Amino acid sequence: MTTNIVWHEASVSAAERAAQKGHKPCVLWYTGLSGSGKSTIANAVDRKLFERGCHSYVLDGDNVRHGLNKDLGFDDASRVENIRRITEVANLMTNAGLIVGTAFISPFVVDRAQARSLASADFIEVFVDTPLEVCEQRDPKGLYKKARAGEIPHFTGISSPYEPPVAPEVHLRTASLSVEEAAEQVVQALVARGVLNVR
Numbered sequence: 001m002t003t004n005i006v007w008h009e010a011s012v013s014a015a016e017r018a019a020q021k022g023h024k025p026c027v028l029w030y031t032g033l034s035g036s037g038k039s040t041i042a043n044a045v046d047r048k049l050f051e052r053g054c055h056s057y058v059l060d061g062d063n064v065r066h067g068l069n070k071d072l073g074f075d076d077a078s079r080v081e082n083i084r085r086i087t088e089v090a091n092l093m094t095n096a097g098l099i100v101g102t103a104f105i106s107p108f109v110v111d112r113a114q115a116r117s118l119a120s121a122d123f124i125e126v127f128v129d130t131p132l133e134v135c136e137q138r139d140p141k142g143l144y145k146k147a148r149a150g151e152i153p154h155f156t157g158i159s160s161p162y163e164p165p166v167a168p169e170v171h172l173r174t175a176s177l178s179v180e181e182a183a184e185q186v187v188q189a190l191v192a193r194g195v196l197n198v199r
């Protein structure tokens, strides 16, 4: 309900914040199957950005589900609400001038499109494209094994759908890229868009 709520303009402008930080804000929206490499690559990018003096932060699926979204499960409606909240949090962080990485499966095209359309800064969709067989082989948390044994309902790629992006800004085929190469590709996408080195 937004009745009787009036938007309050910030006293510091987005341009002033960008000038102070030396870079523009932006959302790096990683999407891919569990085990595809979203957290690993998002954190490698974060490290590179930090070392360049950028103000960045990664919102990670597992971590956010321990706190803000601990009331949500994995049925379709919960995933939609999960992504809606992340979209809003990412916007608050870009309003504060940060480069925000969001590392969520975010399986539905329509929710990612909504995140893009609501974004208050540049929005870069990063498809962490790893075949299900490879994710299942990696199985870093043993979740595929449990899902195959029927112990985890609605598991993405097995008993719940994943809709790949149609035209992502960055497409990382991790089966033929190292983490370092993937992270560098993301940083170069930021350079190409003029996100870095403002001043």
Ligand SMILES: Nc1ncnc2c1ncn2[C@@H]1O[C@H](COP(=O)(O)OS(=O)(=O)O)[C@@H](OP(=O)(O)O)[C@H]1O
Pocket (backbone or CB within 6 Å): 033, 034, 035, 038, 039, 061, 062, 065, 074, 078, 079, 080, 082, 083, 103, 104, 105, 106, 107, 141, 143, 152, 153, 154, 155, 156, 160
């Ligand atoms: N049923 C089911 N399906 C998929 N994933 C599951 C499930 N249950 C638990 N997990 C763990 O939760 C992480 C995914 O959470 P997300 O918030 O990224 O999911 S979503 O965007 O709402 O679809 C996911 O983390 P990642 O492996 O980092 O993707 C899993 O560790």
Ligand SMILES: Nc1ncnc2c1ncn2[C@@H]1O[C@H](COP(=O)(O)OP(=O)(O)O)[C@@H](O)[C@H]1O
Pocket (backbone or CB within 6 Å): 032, 033, 034, 035, 036, 037, 038, 039, 040, 041, 103, 138, 140, 174, 175, 177, 178, 179, 182
């Ligand atoms: N090229 C690669 N890119 C990303 N991760 C890789 C790659 N090769 C192997 N891995 C491994 O795959 C696993 C991916 O797990 P994680 O980053 O948690 O994925 P997600 O966040 O998508 O669930 C990690 O153990 C990582 O070391």
